[in-house]
Amino acid sequence: MSTPKAMQQSLALRVSSASFLIFWCLIAAFPIFWILVMSFKSPVDAFSAQPLDVIFGPATRAAGEGLSLIDLSLGAVVLWFAYRFAFRELPQMVTRFTRPGTVVMGWVIAVLGFAVAFIVLFFGLLPWLLSGLNAISGPLGEPVLGLTTQHYKSVWVENQFYRNFINSIIVTAGVVTISLTVGTLAGYGLARSGSNLAFWLLIVALIFRALPHSVLVAGYLPVFINSSEILRPIFGDAAPTLYGQPYAVIAVLVAINQPFTIWMLRSFFQNIPSELDEAARVDGCSHFQAFRRVIMPVMWPGVITTGLFSFLLGYNDFLVTSLLLDAQNQTMVPAIAGYFNRETTTTDQVEAVAAAVSITAPLFLLVMVFQRQIVSGLTAGAVKG
């Protein structure tokens, strides 16, 4: 249409580029999709050499666990409506029922409510309804797709994986809050002062990017182990041993992350014209009020993007957490290393797969919701750097 004729592409080029894209998407998504499938099967099926056996799971089906055609179709319908509702109706409802100024709270409530309703409907009501339907519908109710949730049960309930989950939440939340609080204040100050410090900050952030984390940890570890003796003169007998404490890990991760956060937030703040603060000051705001009432609302995209990257750092970290936390306090990622190190039976292995999927699920949701912010954050870091 608007493309000039000379710019149009030959058929061969279009076909080859399209097929390459399909190929890439397959490669990108396949391992993740596959561990998802594996985690629901009995061990015999999960590590079978025949791909079709893994998908349909005859051994799992033989054990009497599976989904029938009715289950599949009804489940798909419910999922589709839930998806439609989440992306069409929910935003409208939020805008209709919240007063301006409380939009964030409105969203939190809406998302929580939606999640609870979905879980009750999908995992409580639907199986109950379907077991009745399957019993009366004869051949249609026979299971065709083997599926079992027993590995998830044994991981989360018997092996108390939720403890690791809680630790992960503590560490990640701590990292995100502290680095964002320090980062916004410092970034704002730097952007407005126009000092030359920003360039050096960039250099420091780059150095941190380059430095292997083990070098830093080697410096922290002896100090943390002996910290109760070192801190005794200050705190008396209540001096804590920092080794094995989640908040010590938070401190280390924040230290690693902070130069990058400050620098990124600074570049976001610089895009906001300084006339905006001046106008606020003229209208009678104090310096801090101007920051909170005027600048922060404009800054949300930048804050969310930076927060996402801090989140990823805290959540994905293996090296720091596994060295600085002891076995009782481990976060999810080092805990899974424990799983596959002791894997002796195939059941253990499938449990490790189930744990891996449990770790990935929040990240998957995150990409779904914040895709645009992630892309813009990546490109902002690159194009300006």
Added chain:
Amino acid sequence: MMFLFIALPLVSVFAQSFYVTQPVFERAEVETCTPGFPNPVCVKEVKTTPVIGEDGKVATESHFTGLESYRNVLELGRVKDALSRGSWSELMTIDFWKALRFTLTFTLITLPLVLGVGLVIALAVNNAVRKIRGPVIFISLLPFIITPVIGGLSIRWLFIGDGILTAALEWWTGTNISMFAQAWTIELMMMFYRVWHVAPFAFVIFYAGLQTVNQDTLESAIIDGANRWERLRYVIVPHLMPLIVFVALIHLMDCYRVFEEIIAFSSQSHVISLQWLTYDFLTPDDSGNRSISRASASAMLTMVGIIALLILPLKRTWRDHKGSH
């Protein structure tokens, strides 16, 4: 604050690498007697026992050992032996050199692959219909955002034992393959994983760069009779050059820290990397000791390595930065 958390650990690592802390042992002659006839049988032996300090723990002392720890890590004597006999495989039995060799080959092989794959995906997405770009970007982001250890594991589970991909390869080549038995197949899988993990990052950045290519320049190139390949070569790639340098730098840094792959593929017995070496020194061994001084020494050596690797590109960027002002 920054000084406390960043500079101080570095200094302490540097200092630690010169000291060795170990329990104090004393040697004492102990006579043990067992009842016998007519005289008790007595054995005198010299025993080494740890000294118990005042607080009831084993007393430790630190003493300055200079470059001892570095010597322990580098094992220069064995290197000299191996070199004088000219045997490469003997050199590769020493942990540090083995780790260095793997880290460097890994970095240098994945670098062009990541750049190439990223660029091709970006071009293909840019060619595609607008409607499918969103889902494609979504799928592409998944490998990038996934926890590195989990990503490595998911690849490993595809190949482990008679996993489906190993089975497929066996069917294809007609030979019996076990992917985890020898070093080079593991390395191959690690490289595949790394490219899979980093290519999306390169793709997103190149894709953003492609949006800003000057359309007028492209059109004038067409008028001048440039075909598609020449346009790519002379217009698009020069435009993306700063981004390519950026991605290459980031990738260089990340690859040099290769660590999660070793954990995920549990390949300690075949392939190790520099950062894993430090990690291994830091984790408590069977008797619960951490060899912190050796870890510090290897950490310092790792740092020297990354500085050596980055000094050339950084110098160039620095010059460009100066030149642009």
